[in-house]
Amino acid sequence: MLNIILLGLPGAGKGTASAPIIDKYHVAHISTGDMFREAMAEETPVGLEAKKYMDAGDLVPDEVTAKLVEERLQKSDVLNGFILDGFPRTTVQAELLDQITERLNKPLSKVISIDVPEDILVERLSARYICKNCGATYNKISNPTKVAGVCDRCGGKEFYQREDDKPEVVKNRLKVNKEMNTPLIDFYDAKGLLTHVNGNQAPEKVFADIEAAWLTNIGGLFFSNLTKKCYNSQV
Ligand code: ADP
Numbered sequence: 708m709l710n711i712i713l714l715g716l717p718g719a720g721k722g723t724a725s726a727p728i729i730d731k732y733h734v735a736h737i738s739t740g741d742m743f744r745e746a747m748a749e750e751t752p753v754g755l756e757a758k759k760y761m762d763a764g765d766l767v768p769d770e771v772t773a774k775l776v777e778e779r780l781q782k783s784d785v786l787n788g789f790i791l792d793g794f795p796r797t798t799v800q801a802e803l804l805d806q807i808t809e810r811l812n813k814p815l816s817k818v819i820s821i822d823v824p825e826d827i828l829v830e831r832l833s834a835r836y837i838c839k840n841c842g843a844t845y846n847k848i849s850n851p852t853k854v855a856g857v858c859d860r861c862g863g864k865e866f867y868q869r870e871d872d873k874p875e876v877v878k879n880r881l882k883v884n885k886e887m888n889t890p891l892i893d894f895y896d897a898k899g900l901l902t903h904v905n906g907n908q909a910p911e912k913v914f915a916d917i918e919a920a921w922l923t924n925i926g927g928l929f930f931s932n933l934t935k936k937c938y939n940s941q942v
């Protein structure tokens with residue numbers, strides 16, 4: 708099981724980095740932002756509650772978000788593992804997640820922080836556009852579709868820009884998320900789960916660095932078990 712968290716400010720490239728991980732490792736992509744947007748579109752009770760916060764770029768309350776994640780982690784497609792994208796965002800959420808992973812017996816394998824300078828984030832968010840049909844994310848400047856106006860993944864021809872990617876809201880989103888981000892990084896660093904990856908490089912490089920981070924980790928576990936075995940066989 709590969710159970711990973713992708714941390715990073717809005718626009719750091721969490722969604723973009725998730726795509727090749729899902730393709731290669733067949734893990735479930737759990738994006739709380741996507742789930743809230745779907746709930747909003749379907750006008751479910753959770754969606755209507757979330758809308759109040761999302762429209763302003765504020766965070767949805769921790770308990771509401773954690774409940775959504777716990778339900779999602781119990782679906783059958785999470786068997787091979789999961790990528791959490793956009794959750795947790797506060798240390799309270801991280802603590803709730805500890806309880807959830809324990810209850811469901813799905814321990815975390817690795818936490819990756821995708822780091823990108825803030826001025827680049829603002830630029831990226833204002834140029835982000837998304838396929839209406841499959842949700843694939845592109846960028847007018849840094850990552851356009853291969854054929855103009857046609858989604859690389861599904862061939863769709865309709866795209867949209869997110870309401871909260873407008874400049875006034877982007878600033879508040881970055882501010883809100885930045886304040887929360889540092890304690891979250893410290894939380895996972897203290898558990899020995901955290902690796903930083905430079906997100907200000909080509910998406911393929913970002914993916915390669917993420918992969919290297921957990922392969923090293925799995926290797927580390929393997930060697931430490933091997934050392935234990937050798938030690939046990941000696942005594
Ligand atoms: P997040 O999920 O962290 O909010 P996205 O994956 O949606 O971020 O990426 C934000 C924007 O930046 C999108 O327009 C995306 O195409 C673009 N982007 C993502 N990764 C990179 C990268 N490594 N280099 C340049 N642009 C990128």
Ligand code: ADP
Pocket residue numbers: 716717718739740741743760761762764765766767768769772792793794795796800871880
């Ligand atoms: P971003 O591109 O900012 O990473 P997301 O798509 O992850 O955006 O989230 C969009 C909005 O959904 C957030 O501004 C917030 O209102 C809500 N949201 C998503 N994840 C969480 C979370 N873990 N806790 C609280 N609110 C969340």
Ligand code: ZN
Pocket residue numbers: 838839840841842843858859860861862863
């Ligand atoms: Zn598409």
